[in-house]
Amino acid sequence: MSFEEFVQGCSPRLFRTALLLAGQDRAAAEDLLQLVLERAYRHWARVCRSGDPERYVRRILANAANDRWRRAVRRPERPLDPRHAGLVVADQADTVADRDFLIRALAGLPPRQRTVLVLRYYNDLSEVEIADVLGCSVGTVKSQASRGLARLREVAVPDTEPTGGQMRRRSP
Amino acid sequence: MADLEGRLRAAMESAVASEQPPGNLIELVRRRRRRHVMRVSAAGAASVAVVALLIPAGIRVLGHPGPGPAGGQWPAASTVYAEFDAKLTGTVVPISAATNRPGKPIRVGGSLAVTPDGKTLYVSPGAWTIPISTATNKPGKRIHVAGYLTLAPNGRFAYAAGPFGGTVTPVNLATNQPGKPIRVCPIIGMIAFTPDGKTAYVSCPSIGPSTVIPVNTATSTPGKPIHVGPDGREIAITPDGKTAYVLGVHTITPISTATNTPGKPIRLGANPTALIAISPDGKTAYVGTIGTVVPISTATNTPGKPIRIGTGVPAEQIVFTPDGKTAYVANGEGPTGRVVPISTATNTPGKPILIGVGTVIAITPDGKTVYAAAQNKVVPISTATNRPGPPIRLRYGLPGGIVTTP
Numbered sequence: 001m002s003f004e005e006f007v008q009g010c011s012p013r014l015f016r017t018a019l020l021l022a023g024q025d026r027a028a029a030e031d032l033l034q035l036v037l038e039r040a041y042r043h044w045a046r047v048c049r050s051g052d053p054e055r056y057v058r059r060i061l062a063n064a065a066n067d068r069w070r071r072a073v074r075r076p077e078r079p080l081d082p083r084h085a086g087l088v089v090a091d092q093a094d095t096v097a098d099r100d101f102l103i104r105a106l107a108g109l110p111p112r113q114r115t116v117l118v119l120r121y122y123n124d125l126s127e128v129e130i131a132d133v134l135g136c137s138v139g140t141v142k143s144q145a146s147r148g149l150a151r152l153r154e155v156a157v158p159d160t161e162p163t164g165g166q167m168r169r170r171s172p
Numbered sequence: 173m174a175d176l177e178g179r180l181r182a183a184m185e186s187a188v189a190s191e192q193p194p195g196n197l198i199e200l201v202r203r204r205r206r207r208h209v210m211r212v213s214a215a216g217a218a219s220v221a222v223v224a225l226l227i228p229a230g231i232r233v234l235g236h237p238g239p240g241p242a243g244g245q246w247p248a249a250s251t252v253y254a255e256f257d258a259k260l261t262g263t264v265v266p267i268s269a270a271t272n273r274p275g276k277p278i279r280v281g282g283s284l285a286v287t288p289d290g291k292t293l294y295v296s297p298g299a300w301t302i303p304i305s306t307a308t309n310k311p312g313k314r315i316h317v318a319g320y321l322t323l324a325p326n327g328r329f330a331y332a333a334g335p336f337g338g339t340v341t342p343v344n345l346a347t348n349q350p351g352k353p354i355r356v357c358p359i360i361g362m363i364a365f366t367p368d369g370k371t372a373y374v375s376c377p378s379i380g381p382s383t384v385i386p387v388n389t390a391t392s393t394p395g396k397p398i399h400v401g402p403d404g405r406e407i408a409i410t411p412d413g414k415t416a417y418v419l420g421v422h423t424i425t426p427i428s429t430a431t432n433t434p435g436k437p438i439r440l441g442a443n444p445t446a447l448i449a450i451s452p453d454g455k456t457a458y459v460g461t462i463g464t465v466v467p468i469s470t471a472t473n474t475p476g477k478p479i480r481i482g483t484g485v486p487a488e489q490i491v492f493t494p495d496g497k498t499a500y501v502a503n504g505e506g507p508t509g510r511v512v513p514i515s516t517a518t519n520t521p522g523k524p525i526l527i528g529v530g531t532v533i534a535i536t537p538d539g540k541t542v543y544a545a546a547q548n549k550v551v552p553i554s555t556a557t558n559r560p561g562p563p564i565r566l567r568y569g570l571p572g573g574i575v576t577t578p
Contacts (some may be wrong), residue, residue, distance in 0.1 A: 003198075004198055007197055007198050007201070008198075011193045011197055012191075012192055012193060014193075015191060015192065015193035016188035016189075016191050019187075019188050019191055020184055020187070020188060024187065026191075027358075027359065027378070028359075030193070030194055030200075031359065033193060033197070034197070034200050034201050037197070037201045038201050041201055098179065098183070099179070099182060099183035099186050099187065100183075100187075102179060102180055102183040103183050103184065103187045106180070106183075106184070117180065118184065121177060121180050121181040121184060122181070122184040122185065122188075149176060149177070149180075152176060152180065153176055
């Protein structure tokens with residue numbers, strides 16, 4: 001497979017992953033993807049020899065994203081739209097709002113937790129595969145995923161007490 | 173209602189389902205590869221832009237070298253440092269310029285920069301920088317600044333910046349201690365110092381109109397953004413320090429450093445690659461395109477006749493002999509990686525010197541030898557004859573950069 005064929009075939013999937021890893025910052029995702037592809041381009045023979053170029057490149061992507069945002073000046077978590085606080089999740093519009101809320105909550109997570117959740121729930125990797133990608137133990141993956149989900153649950157899971165038969169989200 | 177994991181999965185899929193990467197992604201990647209241009213800051217060396225550098229995205233052009241040493245005697249390079257991508261972490265190989273024999277490899281890779289006195293080589297993998305004494309070739313203590321070092325022309329300090337983080341960090345090269353970061357812009361392209369080192373120009377590339385921010389290096393104060401064309405990234409400053417040229421994806425914007433105002437954008441017939449370099453006499457800016465190098469008169473800012481370097485061959489790098497009579501243009505893309513000598517008096521190309529995959533070049537301070545690194549080798553080229561010497565065989569993969577020391 002040529003590098004060009006690879007980019008043509010795989011870049012949409014990689015870009016979407018990059019977008020999630022970058023907290024929906026399109027410019028950052030584009031730059032991250034370029035960076036990663038450039039590295040892959042440089043090591044293309046090695047990437048091909050791995051037998052699964054996309055997996056190899058996704059590994060570079062996940063680690064580059066981790067490194068990048070770990071090094072970056074710590075940004076405050078993005079505030080969630082107060083209009084969404086107390087929102088009832090009942091109809092289609094609310095489902096959309098719920099997803100939007102979750103995505104923004106995801107963007108506010110520490111990079112490693114975000115990366116683990118993206119690899120787990122967007123790329124459908126197993127915990128073992130994620131550990132392999134990130135070069136850490138399965139235990140670390142589990143704990144990062146658990147912490148990330150707990151954080152999301154804190155801000156995004158409906159209160160247990162129904163409000164007029166519907167569920168209410170906590171304020172962030 | 174679905175559980176949190178299910179909702180998160182659905183949210184992620186829905187959030188990015190219709191997103192597409194930029195249509196010109198391959199070109200952007202190639203351009204990025206080419207634009208990792210660094211400069212050898214060897215004292216008095218009139219070699220100019222050098223070296224594709226690929227590991228993380230940090231980009232910089234160092235200030236233009238000052239005039240040559242009194243008496244016009246240029247020192248010969250004592251050591252050539254070539255960086256290769258071996259084992260992902262990279263390897264720097266020192267090569268004696270006297271014997272063309274490689275020394276013991278240094279297991280670190282990244283962007284290279286040499287102090288003007290040639291005493292220290294800085295290698296920046298991206299998350300930190302490692303100083304290496306060129307006397308012993310032993311790595312020193314890590315400098316914990318992210319990004320890459322751009323050395324000031326006087327070699328006393330450097331600015332470190334990666335593409336993200338929004339800041340540049342001054343580093344005192346006497347102590348290797350970083351100072352307080354200076355906030356400039358969200359995404360940083362390159363840094364270039366004026367020859368007097370008083371101002372650093374920092375490019376802030378964007379898909380739309382970009383800006384360049386002048387930073388007063390004495391006070392670490394950023395100035396008002398200067399607007400340039402789309403994706404303005406590479407910066408080259410004339411030796412007199414009067415004009416900074418910013419290369420964008422379509423245009424070149426000259427900036428008067430006296431007023432920090434942009435001039436009329438210069439358009440070429442073709443889109444430029446990521447190469448811009450100023451000749452040692454400051455009269456010509458050379459801009460790379462696919463297949464040509466276009467000379468631009470810095471007096472009139474008008475492009476001249478393109479100099480052909482080969483069909484479909486992107487000009488990636490250019491170095492000048494100290495006397496400015498010859499420019500060597502390198503292209504490292506594809507198996508026909510080559511070096512093309514150009515007579516700057518007539519702007520005519522000489523016969524291409526075929527090197528190999530990933531060709532990057534550096535010239536010795538005395539201007540007698542161009543060292544071209546390619547996959548698993550370094551080739552010395554005599555500038556007197558433009559003939560390659562016997563290749564120095566190495567087994568470290570593709571080169572990322574090459575520099576020479578006095």
